[in-house]
Amino acid sequence: MNPYLPKFFKSPKVILGLTLIVLALGSCTTAQLVSDSGFPAHQDSSIEKICLSPFVQNKVQFIHSLHVSLPGSNSSKVLGVTNINPENESFESIIMSLEGLVLFHVDFRDGKNEIKKSVDPFSSKAFQDGLIKDIQLIFLVPDGKLAKAGRIGDDTDSAACRYRSANDNLIDIAVLPNQGWSIKKYGATGKLIKSIQAIENSRLHGESQWQYPNRVILKGEGLFGYSLTMDLIEFNDLEESIP
Amino acid sequence: MNNIVRFSALLSIMLCFTPSVLAWTNDWQSIREATDGIHTIKSEFIQEKHLPILKKPLVSRGLICFHKPGSLRWEYQTPVSSVLITHKGDIKRFIKHEGSFQEDAGAHLEAMQIVLEEISFWLAGQFDKSPGFRATLEQAGQIVLIPKNSQITKFITRIELDLADQPGMIKTVTIFESKTSFTRLTFENTILNESIPPEVFQKP
Numbered sequence: 001m002n003p004y005l006p007k008f009f010k011s012p013k014v015i016l017g018l019t020l021i022v023l024a025l026g027s028c029t030t031a032q033l034v035s036d037s038g039f040p041a042h043q044d045s046s047i048e049k050i051c052l053s054p055f056v057q058n059k060v061q062f063i064h065s066l067h068v069s070l071p072g073s074n075s076s077k078v079l080g081v082t083n084i085n086p087e088n089e090s091f092e093s094i095i096m097s098l099e100g101l102v103l104f105h106v107d108f109r110d111g112k113n114e115i116k117k118s119v120d121p122f123s124s125k126a127f128q129d130g131l132i133k134d135i136q137l138i139f140l141v142p143d144g145k146l147a148k149a150g151r152i153g154d155d156t157d158s159a160a161c162r163y164r165s166a167n168d169n170l171i172d173i174a175v176l177p178n179q180g181w182s183i184k185k186y187g188a189t190g191k192l193i194k195s196i197q198a199i200e201n202s203r204l205h206g207e208s209q210w211q212y213p214n215r216v217i218l219k220g221e222g223l224f225g226y227s228l229t230m231d232l233i234e235f236n237d238l239e240e241s242i243p
Numbered sequence: 244m245n246n247i248v249r250f251s252a253l254l255s256i257m258l259c260f261t262p263s264v265l266a267w268t269n270d271w272q273s274i275r276e277a278t279d280g281i282h283t284i285k286s287e288f289i290q291e292k293h294l295p296i297l298k299k300p301l302v303s304r305g306l307i308c309f310h311k312p313g314s315l316r317w318e319y320q321t322p323v324s325s326v327l328i329t330h331k332g333d334i335k336r337f338i339k340h341e342g343s344f345q346e347d348a349g350a351h352l353e354a355m356q357i358v359l360e361e362i363s364f365w366l367a368g369q370f371d372k373s374p375g376f377r378a379t380l381e382q383a384g385q386i387v388l389i390p391k392n393s394q395i396t397k398f399i400t401r402i403e404l405d406l407a408d409q410p411g412m413i414k415t416v417t418i419f420e421s422k423t424s425f426t427r428l429t430f431e432n433t434i435l436n437e438s439i440p441p442e443v444f445q446k447p
Contacts (some may be wrong), residue, residue: 061296075340075349076348077340079340081301083296098336102424119397229340230421233323234301
């Protein structure tokens with residue numbers, strides 16, 4: 001008999017923690033409503049370029065620590081490795097324990113995902129779909145059409161853009177130079193689904209001087225609301241190493 | 244002449260001493276005997292994570308404290324501060340966030356429980372008594388552990404332990420998840436039988 005099996009299932013804390021992570025990352029319940037008031041009205045073709053500056057522009061690799069805060073003061077930390085190719089919007093991502101054991105591995109290309117490894121509860125479809133959407137929202141230029149764009153206040157280097165997707169989701173992007181950026185995603189009913197805030201935007205990466213923040217916080221709204229704090233450990237340019 | 248005498252004496256000492264040092268890795272009995280006198284271990288470690296997806300290995304550093312029979316503190320200092328403690332059969336992970344340690348909600352601890360229990364066996368020299376792995380002494384100084392059941396092979400397919408020249412010590416541990424994905428731990432600055440306060444095995 002396997003001596004470890006009883007230990008797997010005897011810990012309610014383990015089961016609770018795993019279940020909450022999966023429920024939270026798979027959650028789409030919404031609470032806050034989108035607002036048009038205060039959104040910059042004036043249009044300028046150069047503004048969109050600023051709005052898209054937070055997104056990955058070359059083939060790159062991120063290594064983050066991922067701190068997940070869940071309802072009831074539960075929290076957990078894992079490591080995430082994400083390789084992104086913005087040209088074809090493909091990515092490969094691994095989640096591993098702090099000790100380095102791989103818990104989840106997905107390869108996403110041509111609109112399809114191939115799960116190369118998943119350990120329960122990371123094998124749940126809700127978790128996988130949630131993770132893929134989060135990676136796309138954080139790193140890749142939003143799909144859909146630019147609906148609105150403008151400056152924020154009097155700052156000529158600032159920008160705010162609204163994208164509307166085919167299924168009527170809205171994505172708002174706000175960029176304030178030297179202060180980071182934020183992204184908000186609203187559902188078709190106008191309720192806030194997810195928000196992302198770049199806290200520190202001071203680290204320069206690569207020869208292109210493209211900046212990526214040291215810390216990004218993603219919040220999922222709703223009944224199973226959660227917060228994901230991503231602290232950058234390492235950044236690698238993959239332009240030459242990936243064909 | 245004096246130098247020749249001194250050199251001969253030194254050579255004699257080395258020839259007498261070396262076989263006994265190396266002999267500790269020859270069979271299970273010798274390994275057990277070499278570790279019998281060890282009650283505590285403190286060591287620094289460097290961990291390299293190798294994955295095909297990584298441009299270069301991810302390097303972590305930390306400290307390990309062990310007190311016979313089964314108290315173990317596995318602490319990462321960089322790049323992410325965390326402490327894994329197994330004590331009296333219980334395992335807990337504490338993660339540092341915003342300057343303070345908090346207990347991890349519990350995900351994915353079961354795999355590490357297996358690893359830590361194994362490490363406790365190894366540090367006690369009981370490589371052949373593991374309930375989860377079949378151990379073979381393949382060549383002098385190397386022990387290979389193969390999982391006995393599929394629950395473990397989900398995480399680990401093979402472990403290689405390279406024993407140090409110093410009796411009772413492990414030089415490197417390589418944990419294979421697959422042929423191309425593995426974690427290598429190298430131990431250094433090891434101190435044996437130094438007193439370890441009980442609070443080391445409690446919440447940091």
